[in-house]
Amino acid sequence: MTMSNRLRLSTILPAIALILVSCGGTTSGGTASSVSAATFGSKEPSFKPMCTPAAGKQFKVALIIAQGGLGDQSYNDLAYSGFQRAKTDFSVVGRVIQSADIVSQGQAIVQQAGQANFDLVIDLEFSTYDAVKAAAPSFPNTQWMTPNFTSLAANDTGYLFNEQDGSYLAGALAAQVTQDSKVPGITPSKVIGVIGGVKAVGIDKFLVGYAQGARDIDPSVKVLVNYSNGFGDPAKGKQLADAMFSQGANVVYQVAGGTGTGVIQAAQSANKYAIGVDSDQDAIAPGHVLTSMIKRTDFAVYDSINRLACGKLKGGETINLGLKEGAVGLSQMKFTRNAIPSKYLDKVADLQQKIIDGKIKVWNTITQGTPSWFTS
Amino acid sequence: MSQVTAETGIPVAGQETIAPSRGLQLLRPLQLAGPFVVALIVGAIVLAASGRDAAGTYWLLLQQSLGGPTEIANTLVAATPVLLTGLATAIAFRSGMFNVGVEGSLYVGAFAAAWAGFTLTRLPGPIVILVAVVLAGLAGAVWALIPGILRAQWRVDEVVTTLMLNYVAILLTSWLVNYFFLAPDIANSMSPLIASDARLAPLLPRSQLTIAFLLALVVTLLYAYLFNRATIGYQLRMTGLNPRFARAVGINLGRSIIVVFLLSGLIGGFAGGLQILGVNYRFIDHFSPGYGFTGIAVALLGRGHPAGILLSALFFGALSNGGAMIQLFSDIPLDLINILQGVVMIFAVIELSRLPACLTRCSGCWRPPRRPRPPSCSPPWVAWSTARVASSISGWNR
């Protein structure tokens, strides 16, 4: 129980804790971000103070941990590491709030955090966002930060990740690798696969980006799409992935949280490739996870505190983090890099630069809906 | 004497029992407070060992759980579900049924209430609330009826069935919400929000203290009435104290079992439904941190007595609420609160009162092995340890 529960609730929840905000309340594009050394897979986001923090001023920051708690080796732990990093870089009194009953106590915690005069409250728990929306206006002196969500109030900053961009790169890589018999385990074909947790725009954002990346490499590559209808069912994931491998796919991308561990298992036993999501999952089955599409929640947390300390956290805006900031992207491919011909990696690096430069626009289902060419 | 009290619940005041020795009388409040005192001492040792100020931490804990109207409201909100699950569990325990499946009733009840709340959006709020609460109770009762019938008809051990049905309920609701009732455009495993006028109105602004707590108090009173004044409650109590006797005087055990499970499930369902209507406003997959299992501890700690159950529910509510809030003001980790809770539970169940008796019995001359006690008296730790195992499996106190 613990396992599936944790896998489900912590790994995937944040990854896809997206809501459709079609009304364009988004301010697009990150305001800041400096570096753009666009070598694919090696880019680290920039954990650097954007100003010299004023001495003497201490900031009170609270971090509300999501369901699953610390120790999940995923979303919460990643966010927490960004929080710790910010605490060393800035003069911050940090409080971490955990509760086994965060779902029910969320509203009370949000209220009490407001009462307690924090400068910034970072809330990782999606189910409390209604409460944040209701409470934030009553505490104008407190800034709020809600990752994976658009701004909820004039003093709340939303952070969204351009997962479609990273997924695009994953698709581009997969479409190349699947056709090359020199790569270990590949039976050349023009088929790749992707498994989503549920059919929802927040998930299709990944899937469409992936399909678009493959299409741009070779329009004749077929992308198999399926949904596991749940995030905690590795057996289902294995079953779906096995089906795709038997249909000729060499690479399957999982966007299904705990279900995805089954996809990775299937790749290992079929001697094929999976693509991980959210965190660096390459080490789960070394050599059989082609790459992972990483999302750097830690950077979002760090960035919000960075802005707070430098007086740049204004609230009322939604910050999009993407390839440019290094907040999404492919993993280092520690176990697979040497087996993949470098021309493919170069191609992916090239595509990454093009996205950063705005030469390629990756489809965003959140704002654009589902493209006509995408069939699931 | 203490044994009698432990089994029948705290006796009604003013009864003409043979007076216990003076020493025992003086010991009684001490025994009841024992678990808490020991827990606080152990907690203090842990705090001190980790280099923290124990007194200051306890003071902060007290402030954050009872220090003002908002704090008290939050404590009452946190106490509401465990008060109800505690009562649901206690009804079964006092009737000799080790129903450890209140968690399951809570889940199906919560789902039923949420379903009513997001489906019947055209009806006026109060009617939706009424329908949702009734549905929640019915769902919980029907769910508990399964092990009830298995037990009554085929003597299938209810500890096993109720424990396992918890997981069935959790996974069933998970399946329902993920496959059929997912909130549109949200990839998280949660249902749509219930209609806004189906939410229970807060009694105190900016809190979630609603009539749910008052309803829980009413259920507490009904519980007291059931076991002290009602004929059916008398029958259930006799069934719990000595099923062979109950059968011989013509109490229908099968019917008692069914009634017990229905009532227990009904209250468990209410607990889930009220939590949705008053706090969560939607069904969230795996939302309960183990209210049903905490209810077992509440029932045992309260010794089956209504006031005891109320007090221990408030205690757990205060600890849960205070434990979360205290983190806003100090760097006390949640684990410490979990330690406090765990120690209280352990010592609640050990029953300090029996310890000296056991020691004197075990020394002295050898005696023939004691006859196994009748099933009615099977020790509470059976249920407790089962519950403990269950909780560690489900990870509610992670």
Add this chain to the structure above:
Amino acid sequence: MTEDSRAAGAPNSGASASILAPPRVRIRGLTKRYGGILANDGVDLEIPRGGIHAIVGENGAGKTTLMRALYGLVEPDSGVIELDGVPVRIATPAQAIARGIGMVHQRFELVEQLSALENLALGDLPHRGLMFDRNAAVVRAREIAAQLGTTMDWDRLVAHLTVGARQRLEIMRLLYRDADILIFDEPTSVLTPQEADDLFGVLRRMAGQGKTIIFITHKLREVFAIAEQVTVMRRGRVVASLPTKGSDPQRLATLIVGEQFASPVRATTIPPGKPVLEVDRLSICDDLGNLTLRQASFSIHAGEIVGLAGIEGSGQRELVEALVGLRRPVTGTINLRGRPVVTASVWERRKRGVAYISEDRDAEGACLPASLAENIFSIERDNPTLARGGRLNLAAIARFARSILSRFDVRGGGPQSPARALSGGNLQRLVLGREMQRTPTLLIAAHPTRGVDVRGITFIHQQLAESRAGGAAMLLISEELGELIELSDRLLVIFEGRITANLAAGEATPERLGLLMTGAA
């Protein structure tokens, strides 16, 4: 009578043991007291080497306690145990086994999940280094089986063995441990007749090999079938020890039940009223599915006390439970005042006037943790002055309870005291009062005076007689034959699940009953 039997059965008089050698087992003045009950009261016993020695007596006569003392399971309060003339102290079964004493209990002590061979060797595993030397065990097992002249499927799990095979395995375990005094506690009670015959063969063979067999039973047929010597115990004392040759079942039965004080044959001239209870061809299974009551038919009339005599475990308990509604019979009918009640619930029968005094007062007759008032109220749930509309009238219940307590002179607590606080006799008065105050039409009284003091017994007898005079029909079960003969208008005897005799009050004597109860007549 006692002196007479002592004289007749002077210890060891007929045994073939050498006068020179001391007896294999000698017990002198062994006393064991449980609370206020003397289980063994200065018991003297001598058992010569070799042969089969039976110990007989009613339940509770002290047979098992005596043997448990010999086996180290019971520590006697006083007395001496000698083996071959040497006083020994046996404090644990391990010490008993070390001295060659083994005991086969009624419940086997085998590990069901292990094979027969593993059970045999358990406790004294042959080994090579750290490994179980299976071959050595097999060799030894074959030897023992050959010695007994039986076979055993050594690799089969005990769980899959028949009861008879399990018992043989228990015996082999004793031989494996080199026991030469083997105690059997009612070994045939769990066996089929065929298995019992097999067992007797094994016992005779062992006796022929010089083992000393002690055989506890209450079946006289078995005594005469295999034992050379028999010791009779009654109420914790040895009343006789005599050779079976030259004795007869009738004599033994008299010794077992004791000389009952001559009871004046009562003028049972009350004309029997209408039949209240009619039982026709009733067969009942016990919890294990054994048919314990077979085709019982009898009736009880208004104003009549029918006594049921029998060795405990002959089917009385199942009969009582079927009459009260606690056990569903397999076949047969029960009519109460002409109406069939065989499917009626306990409560329906109680409402039709059935009252029940349970033989197990603490576990079934009363609810010890509950208060006296709650105990009394238990069968008054339909009394509108005490409970109306599902609501208890606590004050009325307390008043009602108080009236019962004073009417039946229950001492030791008030209505709110826990029943646990009462002594056995007072608790029985409470139970009696609770059942009597509804003026039952049929009273089922199982061992109503068990564990009650003399004053209480008289009171209970009076109450039963009054109830009879008031027209109640009554089934009385007791292990006290005197009580049965004194109170009953008619006596039924039950033996191995069958009602074997139906005697009028005048026909019943303790001797005759004793023979009938033990299946000797």
